[in-house]
Amino acid sequence: MIILGVDPSLRSTGYGVIEAAGNQMRGVAFGEIKSKPGVLPSRCLLRIHDQLRSVIAHTKPEVVVVERVIYVQSTRVAIIMGHARGAAMLAAAGAGLPIYEYAPRKVKAVVTGLGAAGKLQVGRMVRALLGLSEVPPTDAADALALAICHAQTQRGIVLEPPTRV
Numbered sequence: 001m002i003i004l005g006v007d008p009s010l011r012s013t014g015y016g017v018i019e020a021a022g023n024q025m026r027g028v029a030f031g032e033i034k035s036k037p038g039v040l041p042s043r044c045l046l047r048i049h050d051q052l053r054s055v056i057a058h059t060k061p062e063v064v065v066v067e068r069v070i071y072v073q074s075t076r077v078a079i080i081m082g083h084a085r086g087a088a089m090l091a092a093a094g095a096g097l098p099i100y101e102y103a104p105r106k107v108k109a110v111v112t113g114l115g116a117a118g119k120l121q122v123g124r125m126v127r128a129l130l131g132l133s134e135v136p137p138t139d140a141a142d143a144l145a146l147a148i149c150h151a152q153t154q155r156g157i158v159l160e161p162p163t164r165v
Helices: 041-059 075-094 104-112 119-130 138-153
Strands: 002-007 012-021 024-034 063-067 099-102 157-160
Touching (some): 002 041, 002 075, 012 138, 024 041, 024 119, 041 075, 063 075, 075 099, 099 104, 119 138
Parallel strands (some): 063 099
Antiparallel strands (some): 012 024
16 A cells, blocks of 8 residues: 655645565655745745645555644634645545554554654654664654554544545
């Protein structure tokens, strides 16, 4: 199974693609979709959508996994995160892919054994689990962790069933 994980953020959306077969997993592709602070939010969202469509076209995932919206103290931050998440989900839905979501604590618990693990610990475990030569950038590591979580549990909440044309 080829799984695309997405850690949505307006300025740095992480993505990670893994191939999983039984207990074996390997990294296929990962990276971050970056936008500079001065870029209009609408342009950032378009970039997220377009870049993820390109990743989907090149890696041909069977499912997409996004991080569940978490509690944030600022309504403004929650709305911006929701927009980035929507751009990512639109790219997946446009490709007819099923979309799953997992809570951050669930992902950390599955990948590291500790739901309150830090970013460095998640990155190191992702590197070890996928046999990567180096720890991926933070947002890409989080996206790969989402994909790993799905590969190991496959019990996320289905947000969008696949559509067949």
